[in-house]
Amino acid sequence: MKKIIMICLFTTTAIAQNSIDTKLSNYIKTFTIKAPKTIQGKGSKKYEFGKLLFSDKDLSLVRQISCKSCHDPKFGTSDALPLSIGVGGIHNGLKSKQLNAGITPRSAPHLYNKGHNSFRTMFWDGRVFYNQYDDTYETPEEGLNGKYPKFFEIRNKIENVMAMQAIFPMADPTEMRGKKYAHLSNFETWKLIAKRIETKNVYKKFITPNFNIADIANALSFFQAVEFQVNDTPFDKYIKGDHKALSQTEKEGAIIFMEKGRCSRCHHGELLSNQAFQGVAIPQIGPGKTSDKNDEGRFLISGKEFHKYGFLTQPLRNIALTAPFMHDGSLKDLNAVVRHYNNPSRSLDNYLVNDLQLLYKNIYNDFIYVDKNPYRNFYRKDFLAPPIKRPLGLSETEQNKLVCFLKKSLTQEKFQNRISLRECDL
């Protein structure tokens, strides 16, 4: 008798298991989710050059800050802060100090899979953009744009959109250049940096004829693309057919991601991003992009009404390593993110200023400004993208399962020891 019950139990769980796998596999197909292809080149000369440059403070004219200061692999290729501290501050996660530095209006994005060749825009508002149809770039520097760019010798060598991006932080007076050199043009800044790198002994073997800032940018981009690629998470193993790579809770979380949570309506495709600019009603904190401390996102670049408060949908692999979240870092962890999506309008209205001030009070010189202007918050809600206009209605348990999927299934195993996975102990 006992034996029969055991067999029955075994077969019913096997069937349940099987049906959740069938369902999830179908969703993976429907939402064209794939494991990203491997980008080769680790250890190559170009990779080594990029690796050295990435942590070289000489890319900052005042020699005080490197790319790594704000995109540190230790903090998930970001800086553990809502808003980055610029040149002149101390960069060390929650032990950072602003000192006399400025702060950036937006959060330092993570760099995971951003060097993938399907990724065509850079920055939260996509202001660096590659147009594949006529092989031109759009950037904040006129001299690099269009068919006949003034700085042709740079533009012509730039290999991809991530390389094009790399030359901008070096030229930004707050991020890397420093106030002392604020009077220079971008072009003059790039020339000085290239000269400095060209004549530095450690780089001798990497220097090629007609060396300029584009060679530096290409190496940086290559290094980032290779080093920060993520394509072997438990979810990727599952996608490739290993159905044991995810636990039952993770699978249920994945189904919520695809179904009731509506996440895959935007986070889909190879990188789990539709690469569109959309409004998800994020509270606005910090100095903002305009004098009224506002940030209207993509609208500031495109001028199109429907882009108001729209920011780029982010790729999600290794996301658990990169807190805080969103364009201004206003959501402190993945629980806060999921709670926000569950009812974006309510979350925006109830956003707690004090929480944030407490968390970061020793880092910034002043309290971080939080926009509570009801008129603007009305528009943030009004521009909510259709899939999340209605609340999701996720229960506490469902939210936890979704967080478990985001944290465990989407994080490379070698990094899982850095995060708490308590949501997965259900």
Ligand code: HEC
């Ligand atoms: C002071 C901090 C800081 C430094 C230094 C810095 N960045 Fe950034 N980085 C940021 C911020 C903030 C953004 C987002 C700005 C925005 O979207 O408006 C960003 C955006 C990016 C992006 C775009 C990613 C995406 O999701 O679109 C890449 C790539 C990047 N940085 C690479 C670099 C490289 C390479 C360097 C060194 C040459 C560098 N960063 C130096 C803070 C920094």
Ligand code: HEC
């Ligand atoms: C309407 C499209 C859309 C839907 C639906 C959506 N997202 Fe997003 N997601 C975005 C956009 C756009 C951003 C960036 C928004 C910003 O910074 O203002 C984002 C950002 C995020 C981030 C932060 C990334 C980072 O680097 O800071 C996480 C995590 C995330 N989404 C998870 C989810 C989850 C989980 C769901 C489902 C509950 C979901 N998203 C549903 C579009 C969407």
